[in-house]
Amino acid sequence: MIRVVNWGIAGSVVGAGRSGLAWLGQSRGGAVDLPSLSLANRLVGNSELTVGIETCGGLVLTFDTPTLLALTGAVADVQVTGGPPVGWGSPMVLPAGAFLRVGRLIEGARLYVAVRGGLTAFADELLVGADPLTAAAAQPAARSVRRTTLRIWPGPRLDWADGNAWATLTSSAFAVTATSRVGLRLGGPVLHRVRHGELPSEGMVEGAIQLPPDGQPIIMLADHPTTGGYPVIAVVGPADVPDAAQAAVGESLRFIAAR
Secondary structure, rough: OOEEOOOEEEEEEEEEOOOOOOOHHOOOHHHHHHHHHHHHHHHHOOOOOEEEEOOOOOEEEEEEEEEEEEEEEEEEEEEOOOOOOOOEEEOOOOOOOOEEEEEEEEEEEEEEEEEOOOEEEEEEEEEEEEOOOOOOOOOOOOOOOOOEEEEEEEOOOOOHHHOHHHHHHOOOEEEEEEEEEEEEEEOOOOOOOOOOOOOEEEEOOOEEOOOOOOHHHOOEEOOOOEEEEOEEEEEEOHHHHHHOOOOOOOOOEEEOOOH
């Protein structure tokens, strides 16, 4: 059993989510940065879609029994009391009685914790599943370079923006002003709309870039609504959505036309 002393900022138990249910009004959900959760699971010998923990910092865990875990995603100030240090991408066994504290995030927006056997949540207690009887990683993982230039495709409502919007979007820097599981708000050059009426709600996908009336784009993430009334002027390529998910407030993003 693992006890959650403090969930911290946006701490939650996450898996891969549920794909293919948008037609029923349900977004994917699950880990916002799914590749990072998958990597953490591979490091401890789990299947890639095993349930783990997502946190934006402040998470504190304590362990009843020796537990093999791995941290991926964002880089954070991580402290361990009563056990060995835990580095990014390095599987480590923490002994019974140890405390793991995930402090301030140094780089990135979301950190993932995978525990060998996976987790089932009961309020503030996490039950560890059966040992998968597979080998854990013998070496630390190498950190990949995160993209800050995201590949995009034109969206179905690009014609709601003026003729300069696409050129501005693909030639300018946009700062992250807010991030949540729903989406990423950006600030930068105003993208002007030529149509200002109401758009009936229509379906959206993860990575959709909506253009609100203020001209500042929003990138939809894992918990995005399945329909929306702002025009979708572009869509981030699926391979680059996890990079958007790790963009922290204040970071600068750019866009390039996908080919």
